[in-house]
Amino acid sequence: MPLLQEEYLQNISYDSVIFGFSGEKLKILVLEYHNMKTFALPGGFVKVNEPLDEAVKRGLSERTGLDEIYLEQFHTFGSMDRFSPAVMRKMLLEQGYDYEDHWFFGRFITVGYYALINYENVVPKPDELSDSIKWYDYDQLPKLMMDHAEIVEKALDHLRSNLDHKLLSFNLLPERFTMKELQQVYEAILGETQNRANFQRKMLSLNILERHEKLFLGGSHKAPFLYSFKK
Amino acid sequence: MPLLQEEYLQNISYDSVIFGFSGEKLKILVLEYHNMKTFALPGGFVKVNEPLDEAVKRGLSERTGLDEIYLEQFHTFGSMDRFSPAVMRKMLLEQGYDYEDHWFFGRFITVGYYALINYENVVPKPDELSDSIKWYDYDQLPKLMMDHAEIVEKALDHLRSNLDHKLLSFNLLPERFTMKELQQVYEAILGETQNRANFQRKMLSLNILERHEKLFLGGSHKAPFLYSFKK
DNA sequence: GCAAAAGTGTTTCCGGTACACCCATGA
DNA sequence: TCATGGGTGTACCGGAAACACTTTTGC
Known part of the structure; x- marks a missing residue:
């Protein structure tokens, strides 16, 4: 069984906006749950003995194979509309897990992080609940679930400010x-x-x-x- | 019994840095747990049916009596060192609650907010676990628990940037x-x-x-x- | 008239922008 | 020698900073 309750902090998640660039356009990594036609940002949960920053790094590494990536936290989202137990339940169901009740169906406050990488160096891997993960042009994103579109917007706002200092840390070039x-x-x-x-x-x-x-x-x-x- | 588990989100809290000013020096609201000689920022938890922003507003209102205060989120702290079950247990004990185990003893990821108010308009009220709440000059803060000193520093950094736009929202004057x-x-x-x-x-x-x-x-x-x- | 605080003017400097010019290179 | 892209020079504008000057007020 995946996602054992004892392993993870409750009610808290992270979502990461992975910007990719390779000489032309800005792209973003998006997960798809095929049968549900649902698109989402790659995210995850924090283990009980794991610092938040580490959890996000671990998730990024699992999706992209990259280590040593500079990640920046930009905002935490805690409104009530980010809560859809029915969708979450269906996600587990698609993977063959049928639960009446699961912590995964609860409400999550999510911490937003972003990173900027050279997407040519990466073969993205979907996570255990999704069927595919793909790069999308920033200006041609599919409709994202819940408040994920807002998360992307805010990430880009932050990326754009003080770009000079950040490019040193992102080893994009x-x-x-x-x-x-x-x-x-x-x-x-x-x-x-x-x-x-x-x-x-x-x-x-x-x-x-x-x-x-x-x-x-x-x-x-x-x-x-x-x-x-x-x- | 206070702090019923079913009422609150688990593993998540907020801490607020309330800056006060009234013509001279910048001050900060700090709680004290007298018998423990422990100082902390006013914080709290998020109810299961409450947006994060609302929870922080509610907390601020309870401490200061002020409504309609402009609060700004600035960072979320999730390192492992913000975890001290023994201190938390002692806090409940001081109030007459003796629990072997309580969600309150767990690990919390905390979202930092700050506000700026005219402290002359306010008679601060301690929360249910603390014995006093007082204004301290920013440059004469007592030693704060866990990572709260770091939280204050980061709050001030954020307050200082783009001050022009913020003073409109803070109705300080x-x-x-x-x-x-x-x-x-x-x-x-x-x-x-x-x-x-x-x-x-x-x-x-x-x-x-x-x-x-x-x-x-x-x-x-x-x-x-x-x-x-x-x- | 005098000191104190408020308001305005002047000068300088620097970063950003627009645009022009020159330089190196291979076809 | 020509087109192309790369590097640098110049001129202008606006905001920030330093400083001086003038105005208003109560004593």
């Missing part, structure tokens, strides 16, 4: 990258184009980049410098 | 106030003096203040304008 690649990350996240000349100057003025040798790719134009983040 | 009073609020919260001339211009440029008639107090100097926040 390869060790060395061009200024153009960095700009593409910004543009995907902020959802708007940046002025090339000013972007370059702004990044350099932040004093977080180290300049390395030039990168020759055989294009008929000047070769760009490579940069890395300072330690 | 009287309906009409002078620019000097407004500046004193800023200085107490930010912990640093502001240039008078520039402060005045900055506030006026925000376009959130309405100017009213002058205030004559009989001082041998120019009378200041009164201001109110625009609706």
Whole structure:
């Protein structure tokens, strides 16, 4: 039997908004419960002897295989509308577990976390209750269950603020990258184009980049410098 | 018997950092469990049919008598060190309740909220487990239990950022106030003096203040304008 | 008239933005 | 030599900061 009551804290869960990027668009990892046509953010529960942050890391690692990922907590959601015992019961039923009553049917206050990763490095794995997990373009998300759409919005708001400091922690780019690649990350996240000349100057003025040798790719134009983040 | 298990969500609590101000220093409301020499932030639990935000409002109202207070959630704390069943048991014992086992002894993940009020309008009331509740200067806080000192620090960080927008919501000042009073609020919260001339211009440029008639107090100097926040 | 507090003006500096120009490269 | 993309220079604007000056008031 999965999800033994003694193993987990009651009434509390986490949901994670995993942003993915790989040179173009911003994407988000979404679980699907096929037979129920229900879409949800990857989430989970906290074990009784486990710090909250650890639980979220564990969940992210199980979905993506990635360790050492920078996760940021952004808000805790505790309204009454995040409560649908019938749906939860059906989820367990689909997996062959028929309970009259289960802690899983109760009300959950959920803590929202987000992360930002390079989705090309990842083969996502569904959890024990869902049938698939897929990347969706941020602007083409399916209808998400309960308040998960609100959770995504709030995550993106937080991601967008103070982006400069965060990109150091998210190791989204390869060790060395061009200024153009960095700009593409910004543009995907902020959802708007940046002025090339000013972007370059702004990044350099932040004093977080180290300049390395030039990168020759055989294009008929000047070769760009490579940069890395300072330690 | 207090704190019936069926009434409350398990493993989840809130703690509130109530900042008080009245013309001079920034203060914080702290509970004391006298016989235990233990100091803590006012907190509480969430009823099974109650939104998280409502629970915090209810708690604040019970401690201060104030309704309609603007509360802001800032972080959720879930590390393992916030867990001390022996202390909790002793707390109940002091009140005459002797339990071998009680949900109150369990581990709690706590959601942090803060508010900012005029402490002169308030006669704080202790909760059912504590013996007193008092205002302490922010820079002379007693040693707080568990991670409550960290909670206070993080609350102040959040309060300090984007202060301009928040002062509209916190109704800390009287309906009409002078620019000097407004500046004193800023200085107490930010912990640093502001240039008078520039402060005045900055506030006026925000376009959130309405100017009213002058205030004559009989001082041998120019009378200041009164201001109110625009609706 | 004088001190004290309030209000306004002036100057400087810096970060952001817009735009122009020059440089390196391979076809 | 030309198109392309990369790097840097310049000019402008607005907000922040430092400081000076003027105004109003009661003694």
